[in-house]
Amino acid sequence: MRDLMQRYPRQLKLVLAAYNAGENAVDRYQGIPPYPETRKYVKKVLKKHAYYSNWP
Numbered sequence: 437m438r439d440l441m442q443r444y445p446r447q448l449k450l451v452l453a454a455y456n457a458g459e460n461a462v463d464r465y466q467g468i469p470p471y472p473e474t475r476k477y478v479k480k481v482l483k484k485h486a487y488y489s490n491w492p
Contacts, residue, residue: 448485452478 437455444450444462453461453468456477461469468478 449478449482452481 437451440451440454440459443459444454449468450462453474457469457471457474461471461474468475
């Protein structure tokens with residue numbers, strides 16, 4: 437994960453997509469790949485990230 441964060445600085449969506457689908461897929465599509473599983477994963481993790489970022 438740390439390597440992905442260095443590869444895609446300040447681009448959490450791409451970090452998550454690369455973690456799920458692989459760096460090559462993210463690079464090939466120049467963004468989040470059109471894989472339903474990957475798109476669902478990124479959306480789910482970002483939702484949880486937003487929820488816990490506001491945790492008291």
